[in-house]
């Protein structure tokens with residue numbers, strides 16, 4: 001059993017009960033962690049509040065990650081309440097829906113930079129702003145997809161964005177490793193969520209992956225959450241700079 005009693009985590013990306021971050025937060029809370037949940041807007045804030053049974057378990061704060069002042073304010077609140085962060089879960093992505101639909105070669109600079117900013121640069125800016133609060137063996141985990149490694153036509157613009165995110169994690173692992181900290185990626189198979197529904201042809205993709213992967217069915221939110229939470233815990237202390245696929249073996253056969 002995962003035991004995270006006494007640990008403080010900062011989790012980004014709960015939009016609703018289908019969010020990967022929702023399952024992650026639920027699992028972390030069950031393991032005894034206290035959490036700061038960072039959400040985009042008021043709607044998500046109301047939903048995320050339902051994850052807590054008692055206010056001693058943590059707090060929910062709004063933060064648009066593209067607004068540095070909002071990130072600074074969030075970190076300040078964590079500093080006041082706990083004075084430290086033991087792990088960070090970055091489960092955020094955004095790209096303009098039309099840019100996702102269009103061929104990647106036609107992507108505008110504006111759409112490209114926005115997707116990179118919110119989905120990839122945000123990890124660096126979170127680490128930078130929370131640096132003084134990161135505890136000695138802090139663990140950082142982010143979410144990616146196989147489209148970072150191979151071209152999956154329907155994934156379009158998000159492929160290069162996730163490739164950048166995965167590279168960032170390797171460099172963070174190198175930078176923070178000597179301080180005893182770690183950074184890792186969970187590359188998840190397709191799951192029905194708000195973000196995924198913006199990917200063109202996602203429903204069909206989900207169906208195909210479900211039947212073509214070695215297990216003969218897709219994955220579940222909880223299977224991804226379990227690995228994210230393992231990476232947050234000291235049970236994974238030897239793992240750093242890694243991309244762990246939680247896709248029921250899809251990356252190994254790559255047929256879909």
Ligand code: NAD
Pocket residue numbers: 012013014015016018019020021039040041044063064065066090091092093094118143144145187188189190191192193194195196
């Ligand atoms: P989701 O829509 O539930 O989560 C995406 C989150 O990003 C939302 O909470 C949204 O509010 C947040 N976000 C977007 N713009 C933001 C901004 N400016 N500031 C702050 N937050 C912002 O979908 P999800 O599938 O749970 O996505 C979580 C992560 O998992 C993403 O990085 C996604 O790429 C990744 N992922 C998803 C799948 C999948 O099939 N669902 C597969 C592999 C990886």
